[in-house]
Amino acid sequence: MQSRLMPKPRRPLSATLCLWAAMALPSIAAAQENAPAAPPMSPEQQAMMQAWQKASTPGEPHQRLAQQFAGTWNTRQSMWMEPSAAPSIETGTAVNTAIYGGRQLRMDYKGAFMGQPYEGLGFSGYDNIKGKYVSSWMDNMSTSVFLAEGDYDPATRTYTYRGQMPDPMKPGIVVPVRNVVRVVDKDHHVFEMHETRDGKEVKTMQIEYTRAK
Template sequence: MKKMILPLFALAALASCQEEKKPAEAPVVAAANTENKTEAPAPAKAMPDQATMEKNWKDYMTPGTEHGLLAEAKGDWVGEMKMWQAPGAPPDSSTIQQENRMLLGGRYQQSIAKGNVMTMPFEGISTVGFDNHKKKYVSTWIDNMGTGVMNMEGSWDATTKTINFTGKMINPATKAEEDVRETFTILDKDHHLMTMYGTGPDGKEFKTMQIHYTRKK
């Protein structure tokens, strides 16, 4: 409060001096000041007490059962992949090798996939975590077939054992940002199924990719 009072006092003193020197111009100056006056900033929100802030931070940083679900997929996997370039088109098939590991004290899962896709060497890296604040799974994906980062968020469906992700990605062919949807289903501890959906030329959703993962023994 003291910091606010001092500038206001100085402004009042300056206005007083102007009135003494040019009394006739005072109303004009006042009008100009009124027009240029900016709105006062919104009052700051009350901060939680120290104990509450410490608890909030601890809750945010502590891995839970959702992170444990990701940790169950640690290890080496083989992925049988199919990709569809257009609705109704025959799929391109390939096989990828994938290594899953947990990072930063079990807070994030990192997956590194390698193989050949459409006769080209392919490498991609994903990170998946569970945001304790959002109560959602969050993921990123990068690969050597683009220069952007795909971000998605998803919720866990315990009935189907599926994480349902949604997000946006750039379609390199059209340079347009499009909606993307992914389902990641845990069939059992050694078999997972990932299915991705994109937007077709007619604006409707269609299946663009499917990967059936099998854990290496």
């Protein structure tokens, strides 16, 4: 016989929750069955949904970017401070990764710039709405973000991007930039940067990419 001085055993909390869930599930299911169906979308809403689906679905341009550039690359960078001067040469590595279901290509770059450690982060993709290739770039040598848009020429396997960057020597002035990426073969491609200053375009940088084995 249980003594009055001894406390009655309590049901564990987990058992209480399980019992509550067991009793609640049938009522929740019944409520869902009795809930009114969502109203059908209007033609305008259906068109909007189809447009967004088309805009957000990766296609051939996205697949091409991943096929041509994804992977790990060894780089040889040439930079010209003056068009007539010999270029400075640096080496580095780039790791390109397809992200967001293949919608974007991320580049993580490490190397050197004028003898100093250099790190950069870039993204490339294809904007279905604009019908343009788009790219962005940021690094540890600047607080700016470089944005560019471009096109692809399948005959020459060349991407041409155009953008603008601020001139650090002339606040408020922007420098037109034309970047060219030429695919040589599956293991090699070449990047070139051209800047227009005082109405004249000059090549200021070239990076040769070789796929790491």
